[in-house]
Amino acid sequence: xxxxxxxxxxxxxxxxxxxxxxxxxxxxxxxxxxxxxxxxxxxxxxxxxxxxxxxxxxxxxxxxxxxxxxxxxxxxxxxxxxxxxxxxxxxxxxxxxxxxxxxxxxxxxxxxxxxxxxxxxxxxxxxxxxxxxxxxxxxxxxxxxxxxxxxxxxxxxxxxxxxxxxxxxxxxxxxxxxxxxxxxxxxxxxxxxxxxxxxxxxxxxxxxxxxxxxxxxxxxxxxxxxxxxxxxxxxxxxxxxxxxxxxxxxxxxxxxxxxxxxxxxxxxxxxxxxxxxxxxxxxxxxxxxxxxxxxxxxxxxxxxxxxxxxxxxxxxxxxxxxxxxxxxxxxxxxxxxxxxxxxxxxxxxxxxxxxxxxxxxxxxxxxxxxxxxxxxxxxxxxxxxxxxxxxxxxxxxxxxxxxxxxxxxx
Numbered sequence: 512x513x514x515x516x517x518x519x520x521x522x523x524x525x526x527x528x529x530x531x532x533x534x535x536x537x538x539x540x541x542x543x544x545x546x547x548x549x550x551x552x553x554x555x556x557x558x559x560x561x562x563x564x565x566x567x568x569x570x571x572x573x574x575x576x577x578x579x580x581x582x583x584x585x586x587x588x589x590x591x592x593x594x595x596x597x598x599x600x601x602x603x604x605x606x607x608x609x610x611x612x613x614x615x616x617x618x619x620x621x622x623x624x625x626x627x628x629x630x631x632x633x634x635x636x637x638x639x640x641x642x643x644x645x646x647x648x649x650x651x652x653x654x655x656x657x658x659x660x661x662x663x664x665x666x667x668x669x670x671x672x673x674x675x676x677x678x679x680x681x682x683x684x685x686x687x688x689x690x691x692x693x694x695x696x697x698x699x700x701x702x703x704x705x706x707x708x709x710x711x712x713x714x715x716x717x718x719x720x721x722x723x724x725x726x727x728x729x730x731x732x733x734x735x736x737x738x739x740x741x742x743x744x745x746x747x748x749x750x751x752x753x754x755x756x757x758x759x760x761x762x763x764x765x766x767x768x769x770x771x772x773x774x775x776x777x778x779x780x781x782x783x784x785x786x787x788x789x790x791x792x793x794x795x796x797x798x799x800x801x802x803x804x805x806x807x808x809x810x811x812x813x814x815x816x817x818x819x820x821x822x823x824x825x826x827x828x829x830x831x832x833x834x835x836x837x838x839x840x841x842x843x844x845x846x847x848x849x850x851x852x853x854x855x856x857x858x859x860x861x862x863x864x865x866x867x868x869x870x871x872x873x874x875x876x877x878x879x880x881x882x883x884x885x886x887x888x889x890x891x892x893x894x895x896x897x898x899x900x901x902x903x904x905x906x907x908x909x910x911x912x913x914x915x916x917x918x919x920x921x
Contacts, residue, residue: 535562686743
């Protein structure tokens with residue numbers, strides 16, 4: 512008897528298919544993508560998902576994560592791994608060595624017809640290549656130039672760290688996020704998702720779209736700059752306003768909320784479940800299912816503010832109840848009445864009725880693999896100009912002939 516097929520290898524059968532072609536509100540926009548690693552490609556992926564024609568310009572060695580694992584089980588071609596594939600869909604790839612004068616001219620020719628160019632080099636790299644914003648803007652005055660750097664670009668504000676390299680973990684640390692992430696009294700931890708890359712990338716996409724709107728109205732392009740550290744600091748907005756209002760320095764608080772309760776993740780008989788019941792009506796429902804109507808008038812739990820102050824007592828009441836029930840039982844009891852939800856891992860997401868109904872997982876072709884892989888769809892939905900995934904990530908230099916009339920140099 513043959514071994515059963517692992518469920519992740521058949522997950523594509525239940526995912527939505529790719530779209531038939533490039534659609535979306537940015538279908539008339541061309542983007543030149545010089546970015547590498549995570550933040551930059553995620554930004555241009557957002558634009559590509561919304562319909563933009565994104566031309567990914569890679570050095571001869573390829574984008575830094577292109578050949579990193581994981582690979583699917585039968586992929587002998589290994590044109591790209593999961594990391595690269597997850598953020599470079601809907602793009603076309605060409606290979607240019609920007610230190611070579613002929614390739615630099617090819618890039619300039621692309622810029623002449625582009626609406627947007629995006630890069631995430633350290634400050635000064637494009638200047639040394641004689642491809643600075645000012646040089647490109649002289650050729651194409653309506654060009655929107657997007658830059659994502661660890662500490663920003665001197666054009667928009669000098670930083671003492673402008674020349675420092677940065678990655679996600681550094682942005683999370685210096686932007687304030689790690690200072691209050693984790694369990695009370697324990698070591699600080701970084702966020703699971705690479706928000707030090709992904710949030711700046713999202714902000715850059717928003718900034719680029721704002722500048723593109725201006726350019727379409729006036730014919731005037733501009734330089735758009737997002738510092739990774741700045742974006743993370745903006746994401747951690749409560750760190751600054753709490754300190755300004757009260758002098759409080761936020762510390763790790765686990766999954767609880769400093770101002771409202773209950774509002775956290777609770778252990779269940781078979782996993783974990785998020786429950787939030789801070790309003791009077793929600794707390795009344797919570798007391799009903801707990802079979803503790805006395806808590807509605809108890810001075811320790813009568814209001815959300817009192818429940819915050821008496822969190823230890825609140826947990827004494829709620830933890831035995833949640834631990835005695837499965838996650839599904841709790842969701843059945845509270846769903847639609849009190850904000851509640853299971854803590855979903857990957858298999859749960861793949862099996863979620865909500866995820867399937869919203870078509871948030873898409874089966875994407877993968878060269879060299881005998882099966883599609885599954886990736887999250889864009890969460891941005893339109894009624895008039897539907898957007899989404901229509902093209903698998905490109906092989907290195909796959910569109911050289913299509914764009915330059917040349918064979919793939921690789």
